Amino acid sequence: MFEEVALRTIAETMTTEYPVLDKDYSLAAALDEMEKYKTDRIILTEKGEIRGILTLRDVIFKLGTVRTKQTTPSALHASSFMSTPVFTLEKNETLLRAAKEMTSRGITSIPVVEDGKPVGLLSRWELARLISEAKASSDISVRTVMKTPPVSVGLQTKILHARQLIHQHDLSVIPVVEDGRFVGVIGVDEIALIFIKYYELSRGEPKRITPLKYLVVADAIKLRPPSVDPDAPLSEAASKMLEHRYRAVVVLDNERPVGVITGLELARVLTI
Numbered sequence: 001m002f003e004e005v006a007l008r009t010i011a012e013t014m015t016t017e018y019p020v021l022d023k024d025y026s027l028a029a030a031l032d033e034m035e036k037y038k039t040d041r042i043i044l045t046e047k048g049e050i051r052g053i054l055t056l057r058d059v060i061f062k063l064g065t066v067r068t069k070q071t072t073p074s075a076l077h078a079s080s081f082m083s084t085p086v087f088t089l090e091k092n093e094t095l096l097r098a099a100k101e102m103t104s105r106g107i108t109s110i111p112v113v114e115d116g117k118p119v120g121l122l123s124r125w126e127l128a129r130l131i132s133e134a135k136a137s138s139d140i141s142v143r144t145v146m147k148t149p150p151v152s153v154g155l156q157t158k159i160l161h162a163r164q165l166i167h168q169h170d171l172s173v174i175p176v177v178e179d180g181r182f183v184g185v186i187g188v189d190e191i192a193l194i195f196i197k198y199y200e201l202s203r204g205e206p207k208r209i210t211p212l213k214y215l216v217v218a219d220a221i222k223l224r225p226p227s228v229d230p231d232a233p234l235s236e237a238a239s240k241m242l243e244h245r246y247r248a249v250v251v252l253d254n255e256r257p258v259g260v261i262t263g264l265e266l267a268r269v270l271t272i
Contacts, residue, residue, distance in 0.1 A: 001136045006096035006270050010089060013130065014112045014120035018043065023051045027081060028074035030054055031196060038245055039125075040189060043111050043118055044082050050111055050118055052082030056192040060163055063195045073199055088113045091120060095130070098122055099270035106170065108247075108263030124263025128242040131266055137235035142228050145269050146251045146259030152177045153186060155218040159194065162186050162217055173248045175257035176221055182257050184221045185250060194220040227252045230259065234269065237261040
């Protein structure tokens with residue numbers, strides 16, 4: 001259905017402006033670069049060669065260990081949090097190949113290389129733009145490709161438990177439901193933000209900071225996330241993901257969360 005789009009080369013679609021940093025820089029520096037580029041990942045290099053990729057997902061699962069509890073992001077090396085080895089693709093590969101790799105590996109970005117050197121990044125944002133513009137996406141309803149979240153949480157659910165659910169079920173976001181009413185989402189971005197703030201503040205006046213184990217979803221919830229109706233065209237979900245620059249669009253049926261659209265769903269539809 002997306003044959004014309006899928007057979008384009010990665011070079012025609014990739015972004016050439018993306019965060020890259022030497023792996024020996026601090027975690028704080030890496031997070032600053034992510035913020036500068038409004039993204040959730042950064043390529044880490046050594047002498048110009050890719051050595052790893054650091055994502056906010058890596059941060060939330062590794063911050064809070066015994067080794068990091070007594071320090072701050074500015075005192076930690078980015079390389080301690082990166083995922084390695086990194087899967088890469090040459091820029092002349094097709095989007096179909098990239099989408100298949102994303103789907104099978106459960107990833108939403110691929111560093112693009114030429115002769116082993118990084119030259120670009122293909123991410124969920126490029127996929128969202130392509131699908132929002134593709135004529136074929138108006139013929140596909142959100143309902144046919146959405147992922148149904150296996151769990152939900154409440155406002156008083158502990159943040160650490162929400163993190164555990166994200167890891168256990170390999171999620172990006174979890175719907176927050178209170179008294180049967182959808183009130184927002186909690187996801188990788190929100191948890192990472194509250195973790196980072198906690199670690200920075202705890203160095204100043206630790207006695208005045210609420211311990212992480214007591215923080216709840218209400219402390220970090222994202223209210224009014226981008227949402228669509230299940231029968232909306234996929235192009236609408238892709239457009240909203242791009243417009244809000246958010247990792248997921250919530251699918252609401254009569255104000256009840258019934259699914260989500262993430263970068264993986266967008267990658268999967270390109271392989272159909």
